[in-house]
Amino acid sequence: MTVIETDIDADATVDARGSSCPGPLMDLIGKIRDLETGDVVVLLSDGEESLTDVPEWAEESGNRVLEIVEGDEHNEIYVEKS
Amino acid sequence: MTEHVVIVGGGVGGSVLANDLADRLAPELEDGDVRVTLLNDSPEHVYKPVWLYVPFGQSEVDDGRRPLADLIDSRIEIRIDRVTDIDTDAKTLGCRDSDRPIEYDHLVLATGVTLAPEVVPGLEEGGHNYYSEAGAEALREELLSFTEGHLVLSVVGSPHMCPVAPLEFTFMADDWLRERGLREDVEITYTYPVGRVHGTPPIAEWARPVLDDRDINVETFFNAESVDPEAKTMTSMEGTELDYDLLVSIPPHRGIDVIEEAGLGEKGWVDVDNHTLEAETAEDVYALGDTADTGAPKSGSVAHYQVSTVGQRLTSRIRGRPPTATYDGKTLCFIETGMDEATFVAFDYENAPSPPPPSEKIHWSKLAYNESYWLTARGLL
Known part of the structure; x- marks a missing residue:
């Protein structure tokens, strides 16, 4: 089992493991709609596309990817709502 | 018992x-x-x-x-x-x-x-859809009298029913307006929430050049945040504002x-x-x-x-036996590419789709299936 370590405390978690593209990004966008500016959400995704989809969308939308932690079974992508 | x-x-x-x-x-x-x-x-x-x-x-x-x-x-x-x-x-x-x-x-x-248009303020009042009986009938009345202006097809929610239907509607509207000699007076824009025109990359790669060839504007990374029915504008989370004369949306689902x-x-x-x-x-x-x-x-x-x-x-x-049947993600969708032609995609969890060239034969296959669907519902097909 992968142990993922980071210093970032997320305000919300979106567990999109097992969800196929574009599910993880859409789940993340849905959660960000509900958050306040400055809140941090972590997306758990085992889809490879998320590693490119999420940073591209964050850049387009003005939100900020704080950290991407890659694991063997899934990745964690930390996004701050701007 | x-x-x-x-x-x-x-x-x-x-x-x-x-x-x-x-x-x-x-x-x-x-x-x-x-x-x-x-x-x-x-x-x-x-x-x-x-x-x-x-x-x-x-x-x-x-x-x-x-x-x-x-x-x-x-x-x-x-x-x-x-x-x-x-x-x-x-x-x-x-x-x-x-x-x-x-x-x-x-x-x-x-x-x-169920449809959840209330997720986006103004969407219910400002937009039409063909994802309900009442919506499809109301849109028909608008579309029949729509002879000029800006038609926007916006995929607001995902996942939604029939993931290729937004592309189908856009292609059909383009063809339908051309057949009626109105296409030069109608600008068409297609919006999609992620960075390509469909969630499934091979379908997006196939559809993008078709949209471009037909002079259909494309806005990707467009996640509607609000609609102003009076001003006839929609604004995205990404900061883009679109003017529209007729908005056809795929509302959020749940x-x-x-x-x-x-x-x-x-x-x-x-x-x-x-x-x-x-x-x-x-x-x-x-x-x-x-x-x-x-x-x-x-x-x-x-x-x-x-x-x-x-x-x-x-x-x-x-019957007290171990169940062995499993679902492998099998999916088959016809895709109308106009009023007289269609293609299709077949894929599963492991195999990606690859649409063949559109043809009249596939279009009629789709219409024939829709008629014979009632045999499917009865468990006969």
Whole structure:
């Protein structure tokens, strides 16, 4: 089992493991709609596309990817709502 | 003791499964060892793919309706009521019109989707859609009188029913306006929430050049945040503002609240094993079609293919055998590319789609399937 370590405390978690593209990004966008500016959400995704989809969308939308932690079974992508 | 199978939902998945079980479990039904109840909140079955053609005057909403009693095998008990709560520990269902709960031994949830336009302020008032009977009819009235201006097709919510239908509508509108000599006076824009024109990369790679060739504007990474019905503008989370004269949206979708309240999954989608379609958080509960959160598209073909998996697994359990049938993500969708041509995609969890060149033959195949669908609903095709 992968142990993922980071210093970032997320305000919300979106567990999109097992969800196929574009599910993880859409789940993340849905959660960000509900958050306040400055809140941090972590997306758990085992889809490879998320590693490119999420940073591209964050850049387009003005939100900020704080950290991407890659694991063997899934990745964690930390996004701050701007 | 008689085992009771309850199917909630009389759409494609629930109806085809009811007829499938009538066939598979014929001996047990005849001997009274098994009862199968199909529970639906309407006495009619609705075939939603018909709605795509309604705005163009090519179908009527009534073409997609049939009484359940005409479609469902007589060995299945049809009950018209609406589920108000699910207790998976007691294995009971509460219903709106009954004081006594329904007890089940095996439960199949095929409750489908509901539209949630209220998620985006102004969308309900400012936009049209063809994802409901009333919406498709209202859009037809608007489209018939629409001779110039800016037509915007915006995919607001995902996942949504029939993932290729937004592309189909856009291609059909383009062709329909050309045939009527109006295309030069109508600008068309297609918006999609992620960074390509469809969630599935091979479909996006196929569709993008088709959109470009037809002078259809494309806005990707467009997640509608609000619609101003007075000013006729929509604004995205990404900061883009679009003016429109006619807005056709794919509204956000969600499942029924009862599923989340029962702890079976979020937003009304049941968390299931993608292959067995058995619920992750409860025993003897299955989900299929739009209700099952498998990652497969919310499409009638998916529900149809999933029926044989659930039907076989249920039958095996009732007969005391280990269930072995699994669903592999099989999906087949026709894609109208105009008023007279279509292509299709076939794929599963492991294999990506590759659409063949559009043809008139595939278009007629789609229309023929829509007509013969009633045989599918009866479990004959």
